[in-house]
Amino acid sequence: MSYWCQMYFQNGVTFTSMRVQWAFGMYCVVLMLIFVFVMLSVLLCCSGSHQFIYMLTDHNLERIWGTVPLLILVFLSWPSMGLLYVLSELETPLVTVKCIGHQWYWEYEYTDFAVVSYNSYMVPEDELKLGEPRLLTVDKSMVLPFSVWCRILTTSFDVVHSWTVPAFGVKSDAVPGRLSESSVKVEMPGVFWGQCSEICGALHSFMPIRVEVVSAELFSKWLWILQSSVWEG
Amino acid sequence: MSFIKEFSGKYPEHTHKNDPKAEELLSTAKFDARFQMCNQDKACWQNYVDYFRCIKKKGEDYEPCNWFKKQYQALCPGFWTERWDEQREAGAFPAKI
Numbered sequence: 001m002s003y004w005c006q007m008y009f010q011n012g013v014t015f016t017s018m019r020v021q022w023a024f025g026m027y028c029v030v031l032m033l034i035f036v037f038v039m040l041s042v043l044l045c046c047s048g049s050h051q052f053i054y055m056l057t058d059h060n061l062e063r064i065w066g067t068v069p070l071l072i073l074v075f076l077s078w079p080s081m082g083l084l085y086v087l088s089e090l091e092t093p094l095v096t097v098k099c100i101g102h103q104w105y106w107e108y109e110y111t112d113f114a115v116v117s118y119n120s121y122m123v124p125e126d127e128l129k130l131g132e133p134r135l136l137t138v139d140k141s142m143v144l145p146f147s148v149w150c151r152i153l154t155t156s157f158d159v160v161h162s163w164t165v166p167a168f169g170v171k172s173d174a175v176p177g178r179l180s181e182s183s184v185k186v187e188m189p190g191v192f193w194g195q196c197s198e199i200c201g202a203l204h205s206f207m208p209i210r211v212e213v214v215s216a217e218l219f220s221k222w223l224w225i226l227q228s229s230v231w232e233g
Numbered sequence: 234m235s236f237i238k239e240f241s242g243k244y245p246e247h248t249h250k251n252d253p254k255a256e257e258l259l260s261t262a263k264f265d266a267r268f269q270m271c272n273q274d275k276a277c278w279q280n281y282v283d284y285f286r287c288i289k290k291k292g293e294d295y296e297p298c299n300w301f302k303k304q305y306q307a308l309c310p311g312f313w314t315e316r317w318d319e320q321r322e323a324g325a326f327p328a329k330i
Contacts, residue, residue, distance in 0.1 A: 019239065019244075026240075078240065079242070086244075088271060090264060091250075093262075093264075094251055094256065095259055095261055096262055096307045096308065100310055111307055111311070112259070112261045112307055145255055145259065149251055151261065153273060153310075157312060177274065178272055178274055179272060179309075180271055180273075181273045185251075216252055220259060
């Protein structure tokens with residue numbers, strides 16, 4: 001989850017989020033190099049120690065400063081194009097979860113074996129226990145298995161919402177009448193948080209997402225218990 | 234992750250594979266090549282319609298029809314299928330079954 005004075009991304013726990021963050025880091029390095037080069041050139045020009053009065057045309061120089069930025073842009077776009085397809089890739093999924101946005105809570109449906117559906121409400125501030133984060137704690141989390149491809153389908157019952165978990169690198173708009181598919185393969189167990197990311201009314205800031213990632217055995221036991229009884233929380 | 238491999242998109246194979254233990258315990262709707270885009274509403278709709286057409290033609294005991302059932306149950310939100318079930322019962326379903 002986010003921490004105080006955070007300046008960078010949350011740690012990625014899916015390979016897609018790790019790759020996106022790697023690409024971002026690489027682009028920052030390239031941009032810093034370009035920035036330093038440009039600032040040094042400006043300082044050199046302003047220092048007055050060089051004179052360019054004898055140079056009127058230099059076609060080779062023009063070729064260089066036209067081609068080099070083009071090559072830099074191609075270099076930058078190369079991983080980005082690959083990532084574009086990697087992000088929408090869905091190998092063989094083993095779990096499908098439907099995240100349905102309501103005003104102002106999330107409903108999670110697991111219907112692979114039996115119809116299992118429950119709502120996830122934010123816990124109000126006056127009911128929080130010690131150590132529970134404000135505006136993030138929910139009464140029932142979404143549960144996923146780790147090291148398993150999961151298909152996340154988002155839609156909405158009323159207005160547009162957005163299901164986001166920064167640690168997964170997922171932001172999927174929940175649009176009524178549409179079923180948006182995203183794929184997630186979480187590589188480590190833990191608890192991951194997110195918040196609704198599309199303005200959806202008065203309580204838009206109060207419909208958080210909490211995902212518990214557990215082993216596949218524990219996940220299937222949990223699902224079996226859920227479908228055989230009503231979950232009291 | 235080495236720079237060259239990461240840059241060229243050569244990702245380790247294990248990043249694509251599911252946990253083998255999970256493959257014995259879990260299963261869900263398979264990838265449908267007819268619907269490759271992000272928006273899966275047509276996939277949900279088509280599998281729903283195909284299931285009821287299948288059982289109407291072949292009978293409810295015909296096992297292969299359950300493939301469509303598994304697909305639409307996994308993909309379709311509950312409130313969509315409930316609405317379609319009501320429409321079918323009322324004879325107002327907007328597709329020929």
